[in-house]
Amino acid sequence: MIVEIDELSFGRYTPAQLAAVRPNLERLADITRRNLRLLDGVLGVEVGDSALRLKHELARAELAEARTQIETMRHDLATARAWIDQLQGRLAAIEDDEEDKPYRSVGLAATAHTVVVAAARRALLQYHHPDRWPPEKKTAATASFQAICAAFQRIKELRG
Numbered sequence: 001m002i003v004e005i006d007e008l009s010f011g012r013y014t015p016a017q018l019a020a021v022r023p024n025l026e027r028l029a030d031i032t033r034r035n036l037r038l039l040d041g042v043l044g045v046e047v048g049d050s051a052l053r054l055k056h057e058l059a060r061a062e063l064a065e066a067r068t069q070i071e072t073m074r075h076d077l078a079t080a081r082a083w084i085d086q087l088q089g090r091l092a093a094i095e096d097d098e099e100d101k102p103y104r105s106v107g108l109a110a111t112a113h114t115v116v117v118a119a120a121r122r123a124l125l126q127y128h129h130p131d132r133w134p135p136e137k138k139t140a141a142t143a144s145f146q147a148i149c150a151a152f153q154r155i156k157e158l159r160g
Contacts, residue, residue: 102154105147114159121152 013021037052103110108120126132128148133141 099158102151102158105151106155108155117152117155117159121148124148125152 100110103112106120106124108117112120125145125148128141128145130138130141130145
């Protein structure tokens with residue numbers, strides 16, 4: 001499609017309308033110039049413009065740098081994934097530790113201070129005591145109360 005710009009009558013447009021169209025025409029001109037340069041490259045036409053060659057070389061250098069950065073990021077991502085896998089394995093080993101299960105069941109860490117363990121025991125047993133709950137929830141409260149008592153008894157044995 002060929003558009004003859006010379007045939008357009010700009011006199012029938014207001015300056016504001018022409019000013020609004022100008023950025024689009026400038027963009028179209030830039031795209032057209034770029035496409036002509038690409039076409040020259042495909043056709044093998046030598047361009048004598050040293051500035052264009054300089055821009056081309058700069059673009060190639062930037063592309064090479066971007067590829068290097070991508071490879072570096074891929075390497076960093078692989079390293080991070082390896083670390084994550086290693087940490088997940090260590091976490092799974094910790095979670096499988098039988099000595100830590102009673103602590104985790106009551107929301108404590110195995111390294112918790114004795115005072116913290118005692119305070120947690122009092123608070124949890126008081127909260128889950130079956131007498132605090134309505135009759136329809138007493139059986140569930142009794143089960144949780146017994147589980148908490150057993151967990152703290154196991155903690156006492158471990159710390160013994």
